[in-house]
Amino acid sequence: MENRSARTVSRRLIVLAMATTLGTSALAGCSGDNMNNAGTAAVGESGNMNPEGLPIVKEQVTLNVLTVRWGNMGDSFVKNTWLQELEKNSNVKINWQVMSSNDWNDQKSVMLASGKLPDVILGDIAYGDSDIVNNAGSFLALDDLIDKHMPNLKAAMEQSPELKKISTFPDGKIYSLPARLPSRPVTQNQPVINKAWLDKLGLQAPTTIEELYAVLKAFKEKDPNGNGQADEIPTSSAGDLDLFLLTPFGITDLRANHMMIQDGKTVYYPTAEAYKESLKWARKLYEEGLIDQESFTQDNTMLTAKRQNPDVPLIGFTYQWTPDAVFGKWSDQYETIAPIAGPDGKRYQEGDPSGLSFRRNQLLITSSSKYPEVAARWADQFYTNEASIQNFWGAIGTSIEKGGDGTYSLMKAPEGTSADAWYWDNSFRDFGPKYVSPDFEKNIKLDPTTGDGLKLQLDELGKEHVTEPFPSVMYTAEEYQELPTLTTDIDGYIASTRAEWITKGGIDENWDAYVKKLEEMGLAKLIKIYEDAYERYMSVK
Missing domain, CATH: 3.40.190.10 (Periplasmic binding protein-like II)
Known part of the structure; x- marks a missing residue:
């Protein structure tokens, strides 16, 4: 997807976002009651959840996670070994709901209006800024969850303050999680x-x-x-x-x-x-x-x-x-x-001196979720360097070779397959929470x-x-x-x-x-x- 002009993608997403004013009850604005109340959903401590480390929960919990993929990409990414290992080691089972971008625009308004949302929505082509602002009651403010349950993301935000800047909505709260993509x-x-x-x-x-x-x-x-x-x-x-x-x-x-x-x-x-x-x-x-x-x-x-x-x-x-x-x-x-x-x-050259790495709206926890703390701890597992490269290119041993010297090299795509298409098959690629630090990028060989x-x-x-x-x-x-x-x-x-x-x-x-x-x-x-x-x-x- 790197051949897609970022200007074209940006223009399309902005226009779609501005045209979307969903949910009549949420039009009070970012600074209104709906936006503030979104963060007060019950997120009390659960006796089933371990405060840190893995497994995340003692008794298995299932999270419904919706993601939208370009065109007909399908759900091959769920075979990513890192994702499968996370499910086993965290004791959090993921029920994936994979939508095509071809169909999503007709369904996202219906889903919001119904109030029947999954626990987690992953990827920024699902819901954009305007969708979130105008339907704030459907999504949790994540500030407290980040502070209490997401040490990896907190560390990333300290190291790269841009993550917090791009994720902070006009009312000063964070409703969606960011990403810093590797080697951009x-x-x-x-x-x-x-x-x-x-x-x-x-x-x-x-x-x-x-x-x-x-x-x-x-x-x-x-x-x-x-x-x-x-x-x-x-x-x-x-x-x-x-x-x-x-x-x-x-x-x-x-x-x-x-x-x-x-x-x-x-x-x-x-x-x-x-x-x-x-x-x-x-x-x-x-x-x-x-x-x-x-x-x-x-x-x-x-x-x-x-x-x-x-x-x-x-x-x-x-x-x-x-x-x-x-x-x-x-x-x-x-x-x-x-x-x-x-x-x-x-x-003069168009671009961004800080790198074309930073993205927002990569993960939302909905107000429908019964397990917001579990969802936050699950999402935080994505914010390590190794997790992030495996969710950008594919798992170590599948798409990435880890060297004994601490370096990481990309394997060659199968004959007849472009590298870019192969990475999209094996991972979330551009979508989803992730963070690769500038220092760690020095270990990646391309x-x-x-x-x-x-x-x-x-x-x-x-x-x-x-x-x-x-x-x-x-x-x-x-x-x-x-x-x-x-x-x-x-x-x-x-x-x-x-x-x-x-x-x-x-x-x-x-x-x-x-x-x-x-x-x-x-x-x-x-x-x-x-x-x-x-x-x-x-x-x-």
């Missing part, structure tokens, strides 16, 4: 170019936007794929401009909300001068045919067909997670290059030619240029009610105006009217929501 890069999508085309034309990889322009022009005019036809497409995207093309101008948008942090201050970039100048540059590329003329009208299926054209490669330049992400049999022709320097001579290891190698090209992103903030119930109306209109206007300016021109002439229109659409209110959420996030200690 700092960079998001990086510039990728057809090296075979460069070599044929005697060109070097571009380092500035001027050099990039010259290379794209050569790709279009000098037949680098050698078929005697002018069918080369210097760069292409689907449905809009590839916004990564604006990166050399300092435009980065990790959260897909048009917000950046510059010099410690929030910036809404669609009204910034740098954005205006970046669109002028994009207009020049489009006007000269260096951006695919179908970029604003084609869908992903059409774009994929071009990228994987069976006869000759057609695309020269793009931004991707790794070069092998999208080009099929032509993947070997592509290489990742360093960030392109912009007009100010600086290089193949630098493929998968996670390859991304870390490529990360070295751009990590020093990564900009500070707008953080993964949370919003109140009231803000979630306002955001969809504001963003639907404003984001739509920004996108349509961008397309018109790039394809037809008129940026300078219409800029002031564009900014005025945004102000009339409520831009000040939208920015205040973002800034208020940012201030709450930064205040968490």
Whole structure:
């Protein structure tokens, strides 16, 4: 799943979350009674539970645990040896309820409305921020449980305070558990170019936007794929401009909300001068045919067909997670290059200096659970280094080889299976509670030619240029009610105006009217929501 653009995933989850206002009884807001009462559910000490160590309980307890998996991934992960050993050693039997993401959106509202929830919900595609905020009575506040029954998580939060910051809801409480994934890069999508085309034309990889322009022009005019036809497409995207093309101008948008942090201050970039100048540059590329003329009208299926054209490669330049992400049999022709320097001579790279490791909403304990303390102690077992790598790649002895020197190496995937697909089969992968410390990561050995290891190698090209992103903030119930109306209109206007300016021109002439229109659409209110959420996030200690 690493080939999935984090921007795309983030945008989809945010939009779904903002559109969801479930449970009419819980709309009082994060600071209202429902949110506070959620933490007062009975969690009294049970004589059956051991206070520490394993087994967790003296007499076996069954927990119903629901998780949602992408598409048709199924439940093969339950064969993970570590999970099976935990069930045996903890005396906590898990009744897994595995849902497909294809069906989940139709069922999650029904489940909440029914009040018949499992003990535990695992993974952040089940319920997002808005679901939790607007249905607070369905989920327990976990602060006391963490303090009393989760020493592994408490230690992790002390070592990596980001875990607490991303997990603290607007009322100051924690309702879902976080994760820090192992061996994650700092960079998001990086510039990728057809090296075979460069070599044929005697060109070097571009380092500035001027050099990039010259290379794209050569790709279009000098037949680098050698078929005697002018069918080369210097760069292409689907449905809009590839916004990564604006990166050399300092435009980065990790959260897909048009917000950046510059010099410690929030910036809404669609009204910034740098954005205006970046669109002028994009207009020049489009006007000269260096951006695919179908970029604003084609869908992903059409774009994929071009990228994987069976006869000759057609695309020269793009931004991707790794070069092998999208080009099929032509993947070997592509290489990742360093960030392109912009007009100010600086290089910018989208990503997160703290790493693309931290996630929230990885485990919820519901108010329906009869065994919240047991569930908390069970979840805490996931917050050790060895447990976490086994729930990210697969069990030791199955996917991971433990060396006598304390190192951990990934085994090769079976013939005909991609490493990424194999890890998803054997583990929770991106989902579920886990914590791998920065120090422990030094003991993990990854193949630098493929998968996670390859991304870390490529990360070295751009990590020093990564900009500070707008953080993964949370919003109140009231803000979630306002955001969809504001963003639907404003984001739509920004996108349509961008397309018109790039394809037809008129940026300078219409800029002031564009900014005025945004102000009339409520831009000040939208920015205040973002800034208020940012201030709450930064205040968490």
